[in-house]
Amino acid sequence: MRTTRSVLIALIFLLPCSTLAMEPVNDEQLSLITGQQGVQLTLKLRNNVDENFNPVGCSGALNPCRMGLEFAGREGIWLMLKDYYGYLALNDIRLTSTTLPGTATAFSNTQRFLSQGSTPTCLISGKSVAGCLPTGELAMKVSYPQSGPVGNYNDFSLFMNIGRTALEFDDGATPGFMRDVASGSVLGFRMSDSSALNAPSQSKFMGDAYVFGF
Amino acid sequence: MNRTITTALLLALDDSEMSSAHGAGIAVALDNFAYLMAPTSYLEQVGTAPTNACSGYGDIASNRNCWRRGDLRWYGASITAASEIGTHWTESACASGDFMSCPRGGTISQFSPFDNPYLMRAWSPAGMDYQGDPVNSNPAAPDKTIYEFLAPTSQPDYMLSFWGEIEAGATRNSATQTLSQGSGTANGGGLLQSQTLIRGNAAGSVFRLFKFTETGSTPRYGETFGIMYTSHLQGDFRFSVAQTASSPNAIGAPPQFQNIGGLYFRNVEAFIPLGQLYYQALVLNAVGTDGGFSVELTQVPDDPNVYPTYYGQSSGDDRGFLTALQHLAYRNTPCSGWGANSLNCTNYRASHGHVRYGDWHPDLRIYSSTTPSGDPGDSGIAAGARNLINGYIDSDSNPANGDDGDGIFFRACDGCGPFNAYAQRTTRIDKRGETSSMHITQNYNCNSDGSGGCSINGNGPTQNGPGNTGRVFPTASVNLGDARMEGLLINRFEMISCQAGVC
Incomplete structure (x- = not known):
């Protein structure tokens, strides 16, 4: 099968304000696309690091490399991830369309796709309650066709540093995410590789994923 | 998947195809699947210098009653086929023929079958809130929605594995120094490498997100973000530290462990519910004002409307003991077969966990005066039949000492001599x-x-x-036997994280 390869590289970190906005593609433009046999993507994301994965301005108190989470019912209390930086890359992930098998596996469960309630119905169109399985349905197939042999880990890269994790509290007009009172370290996490300082961890995926709705 | 899969073009769905999708959820099937992190890649929990830190090395006063910084690293996490053929952490071939030797196998056929896949969905199930009031009692007008992630209810066994390091006494700044700098071994501490192999599956596990439902003017928890996780693991477990003679045994370098040896748990089934829909959840709390926090499994509401659902006691039982015995005796009987107690059965099994090491279990016989053979729906739980437990009949023999096929056991590494297992106590005392x-x-x-x-x-x-x-007994394998915990009920727990010396 000939597969048209489309490689999209997305650099989503620190996009300048002059970047064009993403807009929907109309029907005429869609009809010009010839990659209907599949799409292959590469996604790269840098967060507070340069091209060599070195952190940029992420040391010292109240440095800008931080992310805060505020939960409902905990207003004014911020779970802060400080000294936070990293890198993520998905390399050559391929999306194609496929049809699911027509026969059930030994693990099948007809209860999985039933609606809830006293009189459940099958949520897969055209299937009875007793035979409520996605056999023969359309699905999106996700794979890493460039995945290498044993010892090759190039499908997924992740470097992450959370130097400190602590709560910060709102103080008057100053929100908690703009404070660094808890200067000590409560928890620190790091995802990396022992080959070098700040080297991203490397992973590989084998096999295929089939994604479908119901 | 071992099934015929045909390809199709990526085309827009037409109206009829769109209308056939209900939007109830998204399914993810994984076939011939494996995930492998490089053996040199790791997740690290970075330590900090403790208060009352040790300043000396060796058997001296400044190295007593003090603490050293600890760092933890988990390397090479992988999900691969449960196989006796695969690779070691060094990427060299592994073919020992032992069921728990190879840390990494090949791909897993039907890891998440297309007709029993992982599911993600948002919906509005009925339930009960923290005040004991019904939630979503009218399906046509629900007032609460949850998000849930469901594992397959049935899937093949696979191997979940990783190797790790525990480092004591490191002084490095992990953000600016490599692992070879400021190591614990160079500063009077130490390094221990280990591997963990889990061969089994997590079928039936459930992860849910929802808004906690406690209301009122001064709530203990309030309507905050809540997490509920029901863990269901079954399989075998091995933890070992013995490396081969050629293994580098150096920080950050993938080791090669002995093919056999270590601590084993076989035929494990662990069902642990952490939270109950709407009225018990994992929530975040502040601890003090110095940045510390806790993740708490909220306490069970002190509300009589909640008790019947949470405790799930059978009719006529007000203490829970006989209900527990009944569930142990009829653990393989679906709740639909429990007659008048079917709803109580469903509630009990949603809130009570169990951890079973080994396949032994006592076969309890609960008799009643009316139905001596004991159907769960009408057997011996009535008030007049509470003393009619007939005893225990073992379903499977408890493993013998040296048995390495079941239960909990320690096993010497391949080619190693016997180890001293336990004290051989004196059996006679003579006054002379x-x-x-x-x-x-x-x-x-x-x-x-x-x-x-x-x-x-x-x-x-x-x-x-x-x-x-x-006082010792030299042996190459010692079996501690099978063990079980039944009726595991977690009313509340709290994990607290603070800066060293602050909490």
Whole structure:
């Protein structure tokens, strides 16, 4: 099968304000696309690091490399991830369309796709309650066709540093995410590789994923 | 997947195809699947210098009653096929023929079958809130929505594995220094490498997100973000530290562990519910004002409307003991077969966990005066039948010492000598002292006239000297037996994280 390869590289970190906005593609433009046999993507994301994965301005108190989470019912209390930086890359992930098998596996469960309630119905169109399985349905197939042999880990890269994790509290007009009172370290996490300082961890995926709705 | 899969073009769905999708959820099937992180890649929990830190090394005062920084690293996490053929952490071939030797196998066929896949969905199930009031009692007008992630209810066994390092005494700044700098071994600490192999599956596990439902003017938790996780693991477990002679045994370098050896748990089934829909959840709390926090499994509401659902006691039982016995006896009987107690059964099994090591279990017989053979729906739980438990019948023999096929056992590494397993306790005490008793070839009698005297003459020991007073038992494998925890109910727990010396 000939597969048209489309490689999209997305650099989503620190996009300048002059970047064009993403807009929907109309029907005429869609009809010009010839990659209907599949799409292959590469996604790269840098967060507070340069091209060599070195952190940029992420040391010292109240440095800008931080992310805060505020939960409902905990207003004014911020779970802060400080000294936070990293890198993520998905390399050559391929999306194609496929049809699911027509026969059930030994693990099948007809209860999985039933609606809830006293009189459940099958949520897969055209299937009875007793035979409520996605056999023969359309699905999106996700794979890493460039995945290498044993010892090759190039499908997924992740470097992450959370130097400190602590709560910060709102103080008057100053929100908690703009404070660094808890200067000590409560928890620190790091995802990396022992080959070098700040080297991203490397992973590989084998096999295929089939994604479908119901 | 071992099924015929045809390809199709990526085309827009037409209206009829769109209308056939209900939007109830998204399914993810994984076939011929494996995930492998590089053996040199890791997740690290970075330590900090403790208060009362040790300043000296060796057997000196400045190295006593003090603390050293600890760092933890988990390397090479992988999900691969459960196989006796695969690779070691060094990427060299592994083919030992032992069921728990190879940390990494090949791909897993039907890891998440397309007709029993992982599901993600948002919906509005009925339930009960923290005040004991019904939630979503009208399906046509629900007021609460949850998000849930469901594992397959049935899937093949696979191997979940990783190797790790525990480092004590490191001084490095992990953000600016490599692992070879400021190591614990160079600063009076140490490094221990280990591997963990889990061969089994997590079928039936459930992860849910929802808004917690406690209301009121001064709530303990309030309507905050809540997480509920029901863990269901089954399979075998091995933890080992013995490496081969050629293994580098150096920080950050993938080691090669012995093919066998270590601590094993076989035939494990662990079902642990952490939270109950709407009225018990994992929530975030502040601890003090210095940045510390806790993740708490909220306490069970002190509300009589909640008790029947949470405790799930059978009709007529007000203590729970007989309900627990009943569930142990009829653990394989679906709740639909429990007659009048079917709803109680469903509630009990949603809130009570169990952890079973090994396949032994006591077969309890609960008799009633009316139905001696015991159907769960109407057997021996009525008030008049509470003392009619007939005893225990083992369903499977508890493993013998040295058995490495079941239960919990320690096993020596391949080619290693025996280890001293446990104390062999003295079984006789003789008032004459060790020079006159405890001989290995002991053969003596005390006076037969009942006078209480004993003599080494005549029938006494054939030689003098201490007997077999050894306290250890050398063996290559020792089995601790099977063990079970049933009716595991978690009313509340809290994990607290603070800066060193602050909490």
